[in-house]
Structures are given as structure tokens and as C-alpha cells.
Amino acid sequence: MKLVKSYASGNLSSSDIFETPAHGSWQARFELYANGLRVRTKESMEEMYPRLVRELSGDDWNTLGSDYLASDVKWPRNLNELGLELPEFMAANGSKECHIDLAKFERDLHLSFNAFDSKETLSLEEFGAIDENSHFEFQASMYLISSNWNLFSHLKDASNEWTKKSEFGVIYRLNFKVKYFSISKDEFNFLSVLKNRNSLGDSLNAAGPFDPEQLSGLLAKIFAIKVVTKIAAA
Amino acid sequence: MNAGGLSVGPPISMDMPLVNFTQSSNRAGLGFRPFYYKDIFGGKAQEVEFFEAITENYMDTGGRPLYYLEKMRAEKPVFLHGVSLNIGSTDELNQDYLRSQKRLIDRIEPEIVSDHLCWTGAHSKNFFDLYPLPFIRQSLDHCVERISRIQDFLGRRIAVENVSSYLLFKDNEMAEWEFIAEVAKGADCRILLDINNVYVNSVNHAFNPQEFIEYIPGDRVVQYHLAGHTDMGDFLFDTHDHPIVDPVWELFSFTMEQMGSRPTLIERDDKFPELEELLTELRYVKTLILHHTAQGNQLVVK
Ligand SMILES: [Fe+2]
Numbered sequence: 001m002k003l004v005k006s007y008a009s010g011n012l013s014s015s016d017i018f019e020t021p022a023h024g025s026w027q028a029r030f031e032l033y034a035n036g037l038r039v040r041t042k043e044s045m046e047e048m049y050p051r052l053v054r055e056l057s058g059d060d061w062n063t064l065g066s067d068y069l070a071s072d073v074k075w076p077r078n079l080n081e082l083g084l085e086l087p088e089f090m091a092a093n094g095s096k097e098c099h100i101d102l103a104k105f106e107r108d109l110h111l112s113f114n115a116f117d118s119k120e121t122l123s124l125e126e127f128g129a130i131d132e133n134s135h136f137e138f139q140a141s142m143y144l145i146s147s148n149w150n151l152f153s154h155l156k157d158a159s160n161e162w163t164k165k166s167e168f169g170v171i172y173r174l175n176f177k178v179k180y181f182s183i184s185k186d187e188f189n190f191l192s193v194l195k196n197r198n199s200l201g202d203s204l205n206a207a208g209p210f211d212p213e214q215l216s217g218l219l220a221k222i223f224a225i226k227v228v229t230k231i232a233a234a
Numbered sequence: 235m236n237a238g239g240l241s242v243g244p245p246i247s248m249d250m251p252l253v254n255f256t257q258s259s260n261r262a263g264l265g266f267r268p269f270y271y272k273d274i275f276g277g278k279a280q281e282v283e284f285f286e287a288i289t290e291n292y293m294d295t296g297g298r299p300l301y302y303l304e305k306m307r308a309e310k311p312v313f314l315h316g317v318s319l320n321i322g323s324t325d326e327l328n329q330d331y332l333r334s335q336k337r338l339i340d341r342i343e344p345e346i347v348s349d350h351l352c353w354t355g356a357h358s359k360n361f362f363d364l365y366p367l368p369f370i371r372q373s374l375d376h377c378v379e380r381i382s383r384i385q386d387f388l389g390r391r392i393a394v395e396n397v398s399s400y401l402l403f404k405d406n407e408m409a410e411w412e413f414i415a416e417v418a419k420g421a422d423c424r425i426l427l428d429i430n431n432v433y434v435n436s437v438n439h440a441f442n443p444q445e446f447i448e449y450i451p452g453d454r455v456v457q458y459h460l461a462g463h464t465d466m467g468d469f470l471f472d473t474h475d476h477p478i479v480d481p482v483w484e485l486f487s488f489t490m491e492q493m494g495s496r497p498t499l500i501e502r503d504d505k506f507p508e509l510e511e512l513l514t515e516l517r518y519v520k521t522l523i524l525h526h527t528a529q530g531n532q533l534v535v536k
Binding site: 016017018019021022023024025026028029030032033036037040041074075076077078079080081113114115116117140141173176 | 290291293294295296297298299300301318328331355358359360361362363365400401402403404406438439440466467468469471
């Protein structure tokens with residue numbers, strides 16, 4: 001990096017470090033290394049955040065990407081994970097809240113895809129054996145998301161203007177495909193508490209009054225997407 | 235681990251001979267790339283005799299990548315090829331990386347574990363490229379010491395690969411082939427000989443590639459790489475996105491005449507063609523290997 005920086009600022013000359021190549025200039029060859037880094041990091045970030053790239057103008061995205069890479073961000077050993085800290089960087093550097101939420105959503109899709117899941121899942125039939133003291137365990141690939149913006153309608157159609165509106169959802173992985181669906185605020189609160197290893201009874205209390213039909217509908221859905229791995233007594 | 239009828243021994247440990255291949259040195263393999271998962275698991279890659287996976291893509295990852303790697307490992311030998319071990323860097327060896335690498339090795343039991351003789355990052359940043367080292371005594375000792383520590387930690391020998399490069403340092407005290415041979419002897423490690431990289435460097439730095447091959451201690455070479463590159467006019471760029479060119483095929487034959495056949499991998503990392511196109515190249519690799527084996531050049535231990 002130091003070399004790249006000294007080169008960019010014109011403080012590096014061929015006589016300092018490199019042999020004059022047999023053909024062509026050393027600068028053309030040095031550019032290859034410098035360009036390679038730019039291209040690879042850009043491609044990796046764009047793979048993780050395709051929707052955010054479309055959302056921002058080319059210049060805004062390029063500036064955000066290069067500022068992020070120039071910051072103290074941890075560079076992972078896997079190039080595919082270079083962008084993992086982008087949402088926090090955006091939050092610390094005054095990006096729009098809706099864009100931060102979109103970035104968080106795209107990062108969760110990536111994390112869900114690569115999560116270490118348990119091979120065991122429970123079916124709806126085992127649901128009968130639980131009571132209010134039961135604790136649930138979920139697949140690592142299950143993520144709950146919340147936004148103060150119309151994230152899901154925007155995901156459905158990017159031409160929808162961003163507006164303030166609380167939206168919630170579940171990201172999950174089934175047969176190695178990552179999917180998502182939206183849920184209500186109560187359902188989000190209930191699942192968040194339950195996922196945090198609290199009992200079914202406590203989770204229901206935390207979510208406020210919960211229509212029993214709505215609860216059984218939600219649980220049926222949760223079992224159908226095979227995210228429950230274990231149910232244990234208190 | 236069941237390897238689908240192919241003969242795969244236990245993982246090679248430190249006290250085993252450097253080269254222990256018999257008929258297995260005649261194998262031809264491909265990189266295990268997501269682009270080809272569908273074809274591979276659809277039964278279209280039966281003739282591929284081993285796969286080489288990029289270590290870092292499976293180290294901290296569950297989900298589909300690891301699922302497919304384990305599925306493949308149940309069928310065929312898998313080699314693990316790293317790109318971020320950062321052997322030549324001045325940064326401390328990354329213990330976290332090594333622990334994670336060892337976990338993957340324990341899980342997959344690869345026949346060969348390799349990485350590159352270069353540096354890939356500094357100041358705790360990984361730049362995802364293979365940067366050239368100065369071929370001087372100081373960096374030689376540095377690499378020897380680090381490879382020894384890596385092997386001690388992993389409890390097995392690793393293979394180091396020669397990289398393509400576009401620049402040479404003014405301070406170089408020896409040729410690249412001398413540097414590689416000395417590092418391998420000093421660290422008592424193996425060599426993954428990338429024949430395309432030898433050729434690319436021979437053009438970029440104007441040397442005779444055969445001289446390079448002749449100098450390499452064959453008894454330490456456990457695998458060959460073949461790949462395509464891009465002609466930039468003034469120099470060659472190692473892009474792994476083209477078919478293998480004639481001079482590289484010729485150098486491959488020359489190498490086998492010198493030190494015998496080894497498991498040989500075709501590297502393709504970009505502009506992925508239909509699998510059938512790679513299989514055609516693979517069949518040619520196999521033909522050349524068998525031709526050399528028939529001539530009694532199977533394995534020469536110097
Ligand atoms: Fe290679």
C-alpha cells in the first residue's frame with residue numbers, strides 16, 4: 001500500500017526499486033498490480049451489494065467504496081467478505097438511513113447464504129409437545145430485519161420512492177437458497193425475543209397481545225421454512 | 235474417508251517421503267469452482283481425477299460452499315490451495331488463519347496443501363494478489379523460517395508454488411529458481427510447480443524457462459499447474475482466463491522428461507468456458523502424461 005501511495009504521489013522511481021524490464025516500461029507493469037487491487041475489491045463489494053450499487057449513482061458508489069477501503073476496516077482473508085463492515089461505515093459517515101438499511105439487508109443475505117446450519121430441523125408435528133416454558137433454537141442462517149423505511153416495498157420494486165414506514169422481515173435459507181418475507185411488528189418482536197433464548201411464554205408477553213390464530217399461522221410458517229432446530233423445556 | 239474407489243492414502247505427514255506417488259502421479263484435475271458445480275454434480279466430470287479448491291473460500295464458511303466441498307471429497311481426492319497464507323510478508327504469521335486452515339484440513343483431509351511463495355498483504359491488510367519477493371538471502375531465510383513454523387503448526391508438509399511476476403527487484407541476489415530451490419530445501423517443504431508461471435516469467439524477465447525447470451529439485455515437486463494467460467504486448471499477464479498455449483504445453487512435456495509426471499491441474503478462474511472445453515484440455519494433459527509414462531519417465535527422483 002505504501003508503494004502504491006508513493007507511486008500515486010509521484011515519489012517512487014524505477015531506479016529505486018525495480019529492474020528496467022526487458023520489454024516496455026516498469027510503470028505499465030506496476031499499474032497491473034495497482035489496478036488489480038482496485039478491480040478485485042470493487043468487484044467483491046459490488047457482488048455483496050448489487051441493490052445498493054443500483055441505488056446510488058456511479059460516482060457516489062465509487063466514493064463510498066474507496067472511502068470504505070481506505071478506512072480502518074478489517075480486510076478479511078476471503079475476498080468475498082471485504083464488504084462486511086460497510087453498513088457500520090455508512091452509519092458512521094452520514095449515509096442515508098434507508099441506504100444503510102438496504103446495505104444491512106444485503107449483508108444479511110450474504111451471511112445467511114454462508115452460515116453454518118445444523119442438519120437437524122424440527123417439523124410441525126413436534127410442535128404439540130411444547131408449552132409456554134419451551135425454548136426454541138433456530139438455524140444460524142435465520143436473520144430478523146427491521147427498518148424504519150419501506151424496505152420491502154422498495155425491494156419489490158426499486159422505483160418505489162423511499163418513505164418512512166416501519167417494516168420487518170425474516171431472512172432464511174432453504175435448500176441453499178436464501179429467501180425472505182415480511183412480518184408484522186408484533187411478529188418481529190415475538191421472534192426476536194424467542195430467538196434470544198427466551199421461553200415461548202416470555203416471548204409472547206414481550207410481543208404484547210397476540211391473536212392465537214396469528215400465532216399458529218406464524219409458527220406454521222416458521223416450521224415450514226425449517227428454521228427451528230431444537231425445542232427444549234426450560 | 236471413502237474416495238469413491240480412487241486410491242487415496244492418508245494425509246501426507248512430516249515423516250513420510252517427499253514424493254510418494256506411483257500411478258497417482260498420472261492424474262489430471264480441475265479447479266473446484268462454483269461455476270461448474272452443476273456440471274460436476276450432474277455427472278459430467280467423471281474423468282476429472284481430482285479437484286483443487288481455494289482454501290480461503292471454505293475456511294470460515296458453512297452453507298452451500300462447504301456442503302459441496304464435502305460432497306466432492308466423498309467422491310474424489312481434493313487438494314487445498316491457499317492464496318492468503320502470506321508466506322513472504324513482514325507481518326506476523328496469522329495464527330487465526332492457521333487455526334482456521336487446520337480445522338478445514340482436518341475436515342477435508344486433502345492430499346496436498348499448498349500456497350504461494352510470495353507475499354499477499356502487509357500491515358494486517360490482505361490485498362488479494364500474489365506479490366513478488368526480493369530474491370535475497372534475508373527474504374530466503376524469512377520464508378524458510380515461516381514455512382517451517384507453518385508446517386510445525388499444521389503437522390504436515392505444505393507445497394509452495396512459484397508465482398507469475400511482472401517486476402524484478404534491483405536488489406535480487408539470485409535467480410527465482412535458485413530462490414525456490416533453496417527455500418524448499420531449507421524449509422523441507424514441497425513444491426507446486428506452475429509451468430505457466432515459469433513460462434510467463436521467462437518472457438517477462440527474459441530467461442530460458444528450461445533452465446528454471448532443470449534447476450528445480452524434482453524430488454520435492456508434488457504437483458503441476460497449467461493455465462492460460464493474456465498477451466499484453468510488452469509482457470504476459472497471468473490471467474487464468476485463456477486456453478493453455480503451445481509453448482506451455484511444450485514446457486510441460488520438457489518438465490515431465492526432467493522429473494516425471496505429477497498430478498496436473500488446469501487452472502481456470504475467469505471467462506469460464508463450457509466444461510466440455512476444459513475437459514478437452516484435460517484429455518490432452520492426460521494424453522501427454524500417459525505418453526511420458528509409456529516412455530518410462532514416470533517418476534525421476536534426483
Ligand atoms: Fe498456479
